[in-house]
Amino acid sequence: MTNQRNGRLALVGVGRMGAAMAAGWLRKSEGGVPADKLLFVEPELQGPAKDLADKYGVQHLTQLDAETAKTVDTIILAVKPQVMEKILPQLSEVAGEDTLIVSVAAGIGLRAFEKAFPGRPIVRNMPNVPGAIGKGINVAIANERADELKLRDEAETLLKVTGPVEWLEEERLMGAATGVSGSGPAYVFLMAEALARAGEAEGLPADLAERLAVATVSGAGAMLEQSLADGSASAADLRRSVTSPNGTTQAALDVLMGEGGLPSLIHKAVAAAEKRSRELGSAKNDKG
Known part of the structure; x- marks a missing residue:
């Protein structure tokens, strides 16, 4: 690396997700980003x-x-991806040669960013909506230059504020991760919606x-999260533990797990989302 890194960060786009990330960095006493570095x-x-800018x-x-x-x-x-196309040319002109570029925009692949920022270290990250309240999950990939400069840990420290x-x-x-x-x-929101309407x-x-x-x-999700964290049970284990033979839950699961039921529908849903993600990514990357 040509220069020692000073921790100064430019957040381009401070909408819902950007503001959530910034709030997390500013609140953290360790591993965060001080206001004078942001x-x-x-x-x-x-x-x-x-509000964050005024407060900090x-x-x-x-x-x-x-x-x-x-x-x-x-x-x-x-x-947003449509805004990204407008701002990349200007950012490409000013970004330093070792500036770490981290994208949290959906659907735009590494190839498009490497074309806009040739030779720069790049990390592409996909957060999800619960990240806005610090309960999300991120899926990330780094390009070769980011790995050469050993910048994964730095990127992860910044991204994990949302999960x-x-x-x-x-x-x-x-x-597939998308x-x-x-x-x-x-899918979970739809499940809650359908469950309420059924009741x-x-x-x-x-x-x-x-x-x-x-x-x-929400309670089942918290129970699953705790069980996975302490290694006591998987989702399938928990499902079986609350299902008494010939009981009410078994009667319901016989419907949900029957032919064309929930497992099959979820499989088809994820496959459809994966296919659409590839189509959108291909279109955006061709433009990039």
Whole structure:
């Protein structure tokens, strides 16, 4: 590496996910990013982003200029894919040769970023929606230059503020990860929605059915997370443990696990999301 890294970071895009990441960095006493090392790059700060800037005194620029870029170690791109296409040319001109580029934009592959930032270390990350409250999961991949400079740990420290980071060695698997964790929260929300409507159809008041469904989904998720963390049980183990032979749960699972049931539907859903992710990524990368 030509220069010692100073920890200064430019966050390009301070929307919901960007602001959530910034809030996590600023709150952490260890492993975070001090306010004087953080720079918001956004045409206009609004909502949580403006509140953070006002509270912590974070510097704000409408565009990352060449002089400021010289002082930055890392640029995190947290903008929508359609915005990314507009800002990459300007950022490419000002980013330093060893500046770590980290993208949290959906669907844009390493090839597009390597074309925009030739020779730079790049990490592509896919967070998911629960990351906005620090309960997400990240799936990341690094290019060869990032690995040469041993920057995975630095990237992971920044990204894990929204949740754990899982690294891929093959970018082609990003579509499958998208189908499971990127799109996955919507499947869970649909499950809660369907569960509530089913309870309502059986006579429960709508507000009570919704409360029961939400508490059931969130409680089961917390129980699964704890069981996996301490190694006591898998999802299948927990399912079996709450299923009494010939009981009510077994009657319900006979429907859900029957031919064309939930396992088959989820398989088809993830496959459809993976396919669409590859299609969108191919289209964006061809433009890049």
